[in-house]
Amino acid sequence: MLFLDPQSSKTQKLPQPLMTSEETPETFPFSMIAGPCSIESYELFSEVARAVKKQGATALRGGIFKMRTRADAFQGLGGEALPIVKQVKQEVDLPFVCEITDPRQIAVLDEVVDVFQVGARNMHNYELLKELGKTHKPILLKRGLAAYLDEFLAAAEYIFKAGNTRVILCERGIRTFERSTRNTLDLSAVPYLKQKSQLPVMVDPSHGTGIRSLVSPMAWAAAAAGADGIIVEVHPRPQEALSDGEQALTIEDFEALVPRLNRILEAMDRPGLSSFQANLPAAKRTVPAWTN
Numbered sequence: 001m002l003f004l005d006p007q008s009s010k011t012q013k014l015p016q017p018l019m020t021s022e023e024t025p026e027t028f029p030f031s032m033i034a035g036p037c038s039i040e041s042y043e044l045f046s047e048v049a050r051a052v053k054k055q056g057a058t059a060l061r062g063g064i065f066k067m068r069t070r071a072d073a074f075q076g077l078g079g080e081a082l083p084i085v086k087q088v089k090q091e092v093d094l095p096f097v098c099e100i101t102d103p104r105q106i107a108v109l110d111e112v113v114d115v116f117q118v119g120a121r122n123m124h125n126y127e128l129l130k131e132l133g134k135t136h137k138p139i140l141l142k143r144g145l146a147a148y149l150d151e152f153l154a155a156a157e158y159i160f161k162a163g164n165t166r167v168i169l170c171e172r173g174i175r176t177f178e179r180s181t182r183n184t185l186d187l188s189a190v191p192y193l194k195q196k197s198q199l200p201v202m203v204d205p206s207h208g209t210g211i212r213s214l215v216s217p218m219a220w221a222a223a224a225a226g227a228d229g230i231i232v233e234v235h236p237r238p239q240e241a242l243s244d245g246e247q248a249l250t251i252e253d254f255e256a257l258v259p260r261l262n263r264i265l266e267a268m269d270r271p272g273l274s275s276f277q278a279n280l281p282a283a284k285r286t287v288p289a290w291t292n
Contacts, residue, residue, distance in 0.1 A: 030265055031202070031229030032273060033097050034254060035061035037244040039081040042088070048234050049092045051251045055258045056273035059095045059115065060088070061231055065105060066243060085112040097140060097231070103131040113137070120145050120172055120207075123155050133162020140168045140231075142204065145175045145183075149192055156199065168200045169193050170231065173208035182210020182247065185218055190225040200228040206247045212238065215249055216257045223264045232257075 034052040039045050039062040049060050064081040077084075089096055095114035100106065101122065109116070115138045122128055123144035132139050139159055143152045156167050171190060173183025185208030193201045203222035205215045219230045235241045235248035249257065262272035 029228075030223065030270060030273060031058045031200075032056060032258075032261075033059040033061050033202070033229065033231040034234050036063075036235050036241070037206075037233045037248060038063040038066055038242055039077055039084055040242050042084045044236065045084055045088050046091060047236055048251070049088045049094065051236075052234055052254060053092045053094055055255055057094065058229075058273075059097050060092070061097045061117075061233070063243070064098055064109065065101050066099070079108065082108075082112055100128070100132070103128050106131060106135065110135075110137075115140050115168070117170075118142060123147055123152065126155075126158050129155060129158035130162045133159040133164045135164060136166075137164075138166040138168055139164060140170055140202070142170045142172045143174065143189070147174070149189055149196075152189075153193070153196060156197075168202055168228075169197070170202045170204055171208070171227075172204035181208075181214065183208055185209060187218075187221055187225045190222065190227050194226060201226075202229040202231055203227045204231045206231070206233040206244070206249075210247045212247055212249060212253065215247065216253065216260075219257060220260055220264050223261055223270075224268065226268075230261075 034057045036044060036048050045062060052060070062081075062085070064085070065078060085096055089112065096112060097115040097117055098109060098113045099117040099119050100109060100113075101119070116132055116135070117140040118125075118128065118132065120142045121144075123142060124147075141156055141159070143149075144155070147155075152169065156169065159167050171186055171193070173185045176184040178184050185203070185205060187203070190201050190203065193199070203219070205218035205222060209215060209218055215232060219232060222230055232254070233244060233248040234251060234254045235245060236251050238245040238248040238250060241248055258273065265272045
């Protein structure tokens with residue numbers, strides 16, 4: 001489908017809508033994905049899963065295969081994490097979002113993963129995007145480290161053209177000249193992407209800032225900017241985390257994040273997390289709208 005850029009005379013080829021205009025609401029129900037950066041053990045994943053569900057999380061996150069800058073860094077438990085995920089999903093009855101780093105992992109992860117996440121480093125991995133386009137599960141596509149927004153949308157088009165229209169866009173910060181934060185979280189991307197497509201747009205304030213004390217303020221700002229959800233890292237003891245502990249919220253931090261997030265959503269005339277969950281049929285109460 002061709003979309004006309006209102007700021008220029010250029011016609012750009014951008015992805016088709018997720019659904020027809022009649023089926024797609026202007027704003028999707030707000031979703032909150034939370035969990036540890038990496039699945040380190042059953043005990044840790046279960047503890048975090050129970051805590052975030054209690055606060056209204058609509059899905060769990062957790063790394064099984066991790067892409068790390070340094071080759072000697074912890075790169076996940078790999079296949080050893082699969083039985084852990086199965087057990088914890090049964091305990092808390094929440095869908096599971098997990099990064100996939102290689103097309104060969106699709107068959108391995110398919111049994112436990114409800115939403116495949118494509119990390120920033122793989123936004124331009126078109127062969128991976130094409131293979132994920134052949135699946136029928138939602139794909140959470142993160143913006144590349146230095147990708148233009150129209151390049152981001154063009155990457156989503158690879159998934160669409162392969163046959164999968166269940167795409168969720170995720171702004172996770174870009175690399176700029178600013179070194180005070182891990183990345184520069186571009187919240188202007190939220191309204192821009194929503195104007196250019198009918199896809200859900202989520203925000204990752206954990207990677208977007210890399211600093212624990214900035215995660216909650218940017219999560220609140222994301223909701224105010226119109227994001228359809230957030231994905232945040234939570235760890236009971238961040239100082240002991242095997243990856244990205246400096247940007248992980250403690251369970252107490254997460255508990256403090258949610259009430260203000262609800263107030264912001266309500267101020268924006270959007271249902272808060274608790275009311276959204278309560279108004280859903282029981283069979284769908286723990287499932288984000290975009291996984292249906």
